[in-house]
Amino acid sequence: MRDLTQLEFDQHHLWHPYTNVTKPGPTFVVKEAEGVHLTLDDGTRLIDAMSSWWCMMHGHRHPEITRAMHDQLDRLPHVMFGGLTHDPAVDLGRKLLEITPDTLTRIFYCDSGSVSVEVAMKMAVQYQHALGHPGRSEFATVRSGYHGDTWKAMSVCDPDTGMHHLFQGALSVQHFVPRPPAVLGQDWPEDPSANGLAELRRTLETGQHKIAALILEPVVQGTGGMYFYHPEYLNQARRICDELGILLIFDEIATGFGRTGELFATSFCNVEPDIICLGKGLTGGHISFACTMTNDRVAKGVGGGNPGIFMHGPTYMANPLACAAAKAALDVLTAQDWRTRVADIAAQMATELAPARDLENVADVRVLGGIGVIEMKYRVSADDAHARAKDMGVFLRPFGKNIYTMPPFITTPDELGQITAGMLRLAREL
Known part of the structure; x- marks a missing residue:
């Protein structure tokens, strides 16, 4: 094993995302990264056109973000969040409340984007249970969506064309409607049969007593096909959800923090969700981190039910190093x-x-x-x-x-x- 080169060891022993281990394909050994460039082991420099899967908004090794992480590392790299708190968590929370939709006042820190979606879905189910609707444990969503690779998140990814159709028989069965047919930039068709709202209403009304929430990516469907749809669909979806007592979840993991030209894709419409999922660019791509935010109605609803406590608590929740990176990344974003x-x-x-x-x-x-x-x-x-x-x-x-x-x-x-x-x-x- 000691005779293997770095790349040979990688190809024999390390499993990469969405990769066939018997045919791993071309893989590059990155030795250093700075700004927009990746430097390979042979000295080749490549522009990272992917922002390392959409998260490295401000470039690699941004000096203000890395400085914040170095400073935090010297003081408090990690401490449990159960019964304890710390300045980086509070300072980041203040910053998030400055820039996110006004109604979203409660922040739950998570390890990654997929976990943020899991938390949002658990939050919706526990809220409905607290209101006396234990049967509302399923979810509605639109086709061609993608919400992550963890188990519950996979269940609301497209069941036929998505990356997780292989697991269809093992996942919870959810309620799918066609993807919003009206494209961003086109006129909004008023006919509900043409704009997708007739099918959405029919699905939500039929499953009203089973559905806890409608979850979707606002305006931009990312991994499901980079499809841009009309924001009026979201305005009307909010109205239908409110009529039926169904929560609305926006997955802004890919679209948040300026990527769409708005600070959040939510800004394209006139409504705000009950729950929002944020990740990727939250730390400027410097360390894995995410959060799920909700409004007082949902938070107090969960608190007023049985058992009252929200049943989730990751070991690395509110990791101080990640919180410091996120606060610095948001400061970099909003200062420019x-x-x-x-x-x-x-x-x-x-x-x-x-x-x-x-x-x-x-x-x-x-x-x-x-x-x-x-x-x-x-x-x-x-x-x-x-x-x-x-x-x-x-x-x-x-x-x-x-x-x-x-x-x-x-x-x-x-x-x-x-x-x-x-x-x-x-x-x-x-």
Whole structure:
């Protein structure tokens, strides 16, 4: 074993996400990262066009975030949150309340985005139970959604086309409606049969006594296909949920903290959810962390029921190191003119990706904020994209039919031009 190189050991013993261990495909050994660049073991520098799966908003090793983590590491790396608290948790909580929707006043810290969704779903069920509705333990959602890889979160991912259809027989059966048909930027059709609300109402009314909450990704469906839909769907969904006593959960793990051009995708609509899930960019990608926020109605509802306490408590809940990183990352975000920066990124991507529309195998090109997508007419291979990465100087990882980027907000116009050129090359060659 000692004779194996780092990469050989990796390929023989380490299991990567969504990877066949018998055919691991091209894998790069990263030795260092700074700003938008990854430096490989052979000295090659690649632009991280994925923001390391959408979380590295401010670039790798951002000095203010790493400084906050170093300072915290010297004082209090971790302490249990049961019966104890600490400044980083309180300071981060104050910052979150400054920037999130006004009604969301209760914060539950989590280890990761998937856990944030699990917490939201447990919270909804316990709330309904506290109100005397123990039968309301199921969930409604829209197709083409994705909410994480943990067990309950998988149950509200698309059961047919999603990554977890393999587990269909083992997961809880939920209530699915077609994805919202009205696209962002188009006129909202008033006919409920055309805008998707007729089917949503029918499903929620039929399952009213079984459904605890409706959960969806607001405006942008991420891993389910990078689909952008009309925010009026959310306004009307809120109204229907309120009529039927069903909670509304927004999964903003991928869309939060400026990625869509708004601070939160919730800002595209006129309503606020009962529960929101946040993660990824929360720490600027420097350490795993997430949170679930809710309103006083839900929090006090849970507290007023039996057993009164919320039945969840991760070992590393409110980890001080992660809280310090998150507070610093949010300070970095709000101290800059992030809105103009993201708008500039969007404008450049829209211009530079437009030629892809003329390619025969391209189905669509779309941009929203710091999200750029070339949708192909067939599935594309991440391995084939990796094989071209060193030559392009850009690391892109397509999924499904989508060649896409979510670049760090610090990406320069020249670096972004290199990313879009790489995307066009993949669209022509894959």
